[in-house]
Amino acid sequence: KQTSPAQAEFYQAVEEVLESLQPILETNEKYQLHSIIERIVEPERQLMFRVPWVDDQGKVQVNKGYRIEFNSALGPYKGGLRFHPSVNASIIKFLGFEQIFKNALTGLPIGGGKGGANFDPKGKSDGEIMRFCQSFISELYRHIGPTTDVPAGDIGVGGREIGYMFGQYKRLTGNFDGVFTGKSLLWGGSLARKEATGYGCVYFAQYMLEDKGDTLAGKRCLVSGAGNVAIYTIEKLYQLGAIPVSCSDSSGTIHHESGINLDTLKELKEVRHVRLNEYLTAHPDATFIPVADYPADGNAVWHLAGAQLAFPCATQNELNEADAKALVANGCIAVSEGANMPSTQDAVEVFLGAKILYGPGKAANAGGVATSQLEMAQNASMQRWSFEEVDEKLKVIMKNIYRNASETAAEFGDPNNLVLGANIAGFRKVADAMIEQGVV
Ligand code: NDP
Structure with missing residues (x-):
């Protein structure tokens, strides 16, 4: 912490894991x-590189690109790329670290990695997105492969x-291979x-609840986010008879x-890529709470009353201690995390202290990877x-992850603590593989 004070998110993730590994x-x-x-x-390797590209006005823009190849004890590095202006070395490092255990x-057989850039795709033209992706891959292609x-x-x-990046990879290497996942169904x-992370997060909640009858x-259900994970969490909640009331x-x-009307949400976010207040045009009976009106110490979505389940599906640290207390006070009985590290450490302690069901992201959102x-x-x-075949395999994988985390938690004397169970179960596999592979 003292040598790299700027890596706040990375230290937050490491502290959480190390604390639960003590036993x-x-x-x-x-x-x-x-x-x-x-x-x-x-990390086994960290790459940081310049990503220059030309915008629609002909001006050269420059972003920072990252790829962290964290751990390959169990297989090739595997993990997503994030394009968001908040991306920095600490965020990519925390995501990569979590990915190892997930x-x-x-x-x-997959190792852990993560990458991205501080590039903001919002408001960019298709051509700008393509030129950015091509420049990003012009550096990264030499480090990746199936x-x-x-x-x-x-x-x-x-x-x-993914399409633009794959196209550039293929052009530079001459290889048509499985170097990316999340590819179009055409190729x-x-x-x-596309559905897997959201569906898996709901299956995980289902298995936690089933265990309690x-x-x-x-x-x-309260859902945050309105992107890929949130949309397919909402879709699966409806399929299993629950009622998602927020995004x-x-x-x-x-x-x-x-x-929440799923068709409207998909139209706004998957087709038109617009802000959520436009939801009110089709559904005037809904309410929109702008960020300016959020409680000073929290996120409005977690303060809505009358829900029993919560699915944080937006981003890291979007649910703090005050939010967690509001959820518990309003009768929430289970939290299943679609996003990575959405709950702060204080919020997690509130959930564990209140003994509600809590599925940490590295277990609950592992259906995507x-x-x-x-x-x-x-x-x-x-x-x-x-x-159907893929969905069936996803269900089995999610059930095994739940069992593995809950049985490991019981083995270490804290049966309902899935944070402990998930961290120890993931760690044990990676650590034993590292020992078997020698000092590398
Ligand atoms: P998307 O880009 O599709 O959606 C992200 C959503 O979260 C958007 O609605 C976005 O709103 C919102 N959001 C992002 N940053 C912030 C912020 N700082 N404050 C408030 N809202 C924010 O991403 P995904 O749905 O793919 O990812 C969501 C989460 O799930 C991330 O934590 C990701 O790491 C995790 N995850 C994703 C997986 C996947 O398969 N996609 C797999 C496992 C985990 P806006 O558009 O306004 O920015």
Whole structure:
């Protein structure tokens, strides 16, 4: 912390993981002997590079590009690319660190990585997005490949951006291979990949509730975000009989008591790419709370009364201690995280203290990366599986992640603590693989 005070998010993620690893570190000398902690917090490789591109006015713009190849003990580096103005080395490093344990938890052969740029796709023309993506890949192409490092999407990177990046990779290398996941269905993408993170996050909530003899049916749900993860969380909630009553973007929150209209949301965010207040044009009975009217110490979406479940699906640190207390006071019984590290450490302590069900992001949102690995498997074997086949595999993977985290939590004496369970289960696999592979 003292040597790199600017890496706040990275230290936040490391602290959370190290705290929950204490029980396994204390009882296993081999991890100390092999300096696993010292090695696991240090990325195998970090790339930072200049991304120059020409805007529509002919002016040269420059962004910072990143790729962190964090850990390859279990397989090729795997993790998304984020394009957002807030991106910096700390954010990419925290995401990469979390990705190691998440990927291990899926039980699939994938290592951990992450990348992105401080580029803001909002308001950019198609041509500008393409030129940016081409410049980004003109540097990154030499470091990635289907058996070395396989990027995917994240905030600000969807099918369009993956298309432009793949096109440039193919042009520079001459290879048509599975170097990206989240590809278009026309050229190697997997059915159900787009839906997988949101669907998986809802399956995870379903398994947590089932274990307590409860179901999703009839439950009112608060969802934050209005992007890929939020949209398919809302879709699956409806399919399983729950009622999502909110969504949000960086301009504000929509509260629709009779249930968010999914068609309107998809039209606004997947087709027209506009701000959420436009939702009111089609649904005047809904309310829009602009960010300026949020409580001074929190996020309005978590203060809406009358919901039993919460699904944070926007971004890191979007749910703080005051928000968590409001959720608990309003009768929330379960939180399943679609986003990465959306709850601050204080908020997590509120959930654990109140003994409500809490599915941390690295377990609850692992369905996305797991389905990316299914895309890699289809590409490598030149096969194409049906939507139902992929969705069925996703359900099994999510159930196994839930079981693995809850059984590990019980093994270490804190049965309902899925933070502890997920961190230890993920760590154990990676650490043992690192020991078996020697000092590298
Ligand atoms: P999208 O870009 O599709 O959507 C992100 C959503 O979150 C948008 O509605 C965006 O609003 C909102 N948002 C982003 N930053 C902020 C902010 N600082 N304040 C308020 N709202 C914000 O991204 P995804 O849905 O793919 O990703 C959402 C989260 O899920 C991220 O944490 C990501 O890391 C995580 N995740 C994604 C996976 C995937 O498969 N896509 C897999 C696993 C985790 P606006 O458009 O106004 O900025």
